[in-house]
Amino acid sequence: MATIALIANKKSVPKEFNRVAKSYDFATQMSQGYQDDLDCSAQRMQLNGNEKLLDLCCGTGKSTLACLKFLPNGTIVGVDNSEGMLEVASEKFAQEVSQEKIAFVLNDAMSLDFPDNSFDAVFMAYGLRNMPDYQKAIQGIYRILKPGGKICIHDYSLADNFFSKIYWVILGYGFIVPFCTLMSGSSRIYTYLVKSVLTFLNPTEIKLLLEQNGFEKVSAEPHASWRSPILHSIIAVKKA
Numbered sequence: 382m383a384t385i386a387l388i389a390n391k392k393s394v395p396k397e398f399n400r401v402a403k404s405y406d407f408a409t410q411m412s413q414g415y416q417d418d419l420d421c422s423a424q425r426m427q428l429n430g431n432e433k434l435l436d437l438c439c440g441t442g443k444s445t446l447a448c449l450k451f452l453p454n455g456t457i458v459g460v461d462n463s464e465g466m467l468e469v470a471s472e473k474f475a476q477e478v479s480q481e482k483i484a485f486v487l488n489d490a491m492s493l494d495f496p497d498n499s500f501d502a503v504f505m506a507y508g509l510r511n512m513p514d515y516q517k518a519i520q521g522i523y524r525i526l527k528p529g530g531k532i533c534i535h536d537y538s539l540a541d542n543f544f545s546k547i548y549w550v551i552l553g554y555g556f557i558v559p560f561c562t563l564m565s566g567s568s569r570i571y572t573y574l575v576k577s578v579l580t581f582l583n584p585t586e587i588k589l590l591l592e593q594n595g596f597e598k599v600s601a602e603p604h605a606s607w608r609s610p611i612l613h614s615i616i617a618v619k620k621a
């Protein structure tokens with residue numbers, strides 16, 4: 382499927398991730414600070430350590446690992462709609478972490494198959510941008526969160542200024558697309574990545590979306606790394 386068609390039909394995005402699942406971890410390792418930034422967002426959630434957390438769009442489990450560091454007594458359900466990405470995630474944790482602590486489930490983030498009020502926290506790293514309907518996705522997350530539960534959206538969301546856009550275009554087309562295409566043999570998902578960031582909400586708009594859908598105590602913080610103009614942690618709480 383061509384990149385333009387992927388933007389128009391984001392339902393197909395998880396299938397595209399199947400193509401790059403085996404090379405995904407290597408590509409992100411080459412992206413300096415990728416794991417550190419995920420860890421930073423997980424830390425910013427200020428978890429108690431015993432929560433039941435949903436890692437939505439967990440991919441190969443890099444975001445799951447970040448959450449695990451702050452949940453010594455908690456449990457994690459990782460959800461993704463790409464079989465290939467989930468396979469890598471499951472293999473990664475199978476040896477060291479019990480299935481009671483981490484479970485991986487194939488599910489569409491647009492129609493979550495969990496009861497109302499069933500999670501204390503939701504972490505969504507590089508996920509919301511891929512949703513066909515941002516509002517519907519947020520409403521689904523709100524439904525499955527317990528009152529007082531927290532959400533963290535960690536995503537490439539360009540600050541609303543010209544510099545951020547130029548920075549992203551140079552980085553995306555000058556480095557991410559050529560390098561990741563070389564690594565994975567497929568350019569589509571990475572060209573889609575660059576375009577999807579350019580058409581995604583800015584941090585202020587994500588905050589507004591959360592507030593309009595019942596969340597409170599909404600904050601948006603940029604990251605301190607070289608991704609500072611392009612990467613934010615947006616944290617909010619479901620009204621108690």
Ligand SMILES: C[S@@+](CC[C@H](N)C(=O)[O-])C[C@H]1O[C@@H](n2cnc3c(N)ncnc32)[C@H](O)[C@@H]1O
Binds near residue numbers: 396440460488505511
């Ligand atoms: C860029 S990866 C992020 C993986 C991981 N969270 C991380 O931080 O490395 C985005 C993931 O979102 C998943 N995804 C996209 N649309 C989805 C949907 N509608 N439902 C569930 N997963 C989806 C993709 O399959 C992919 O694994």
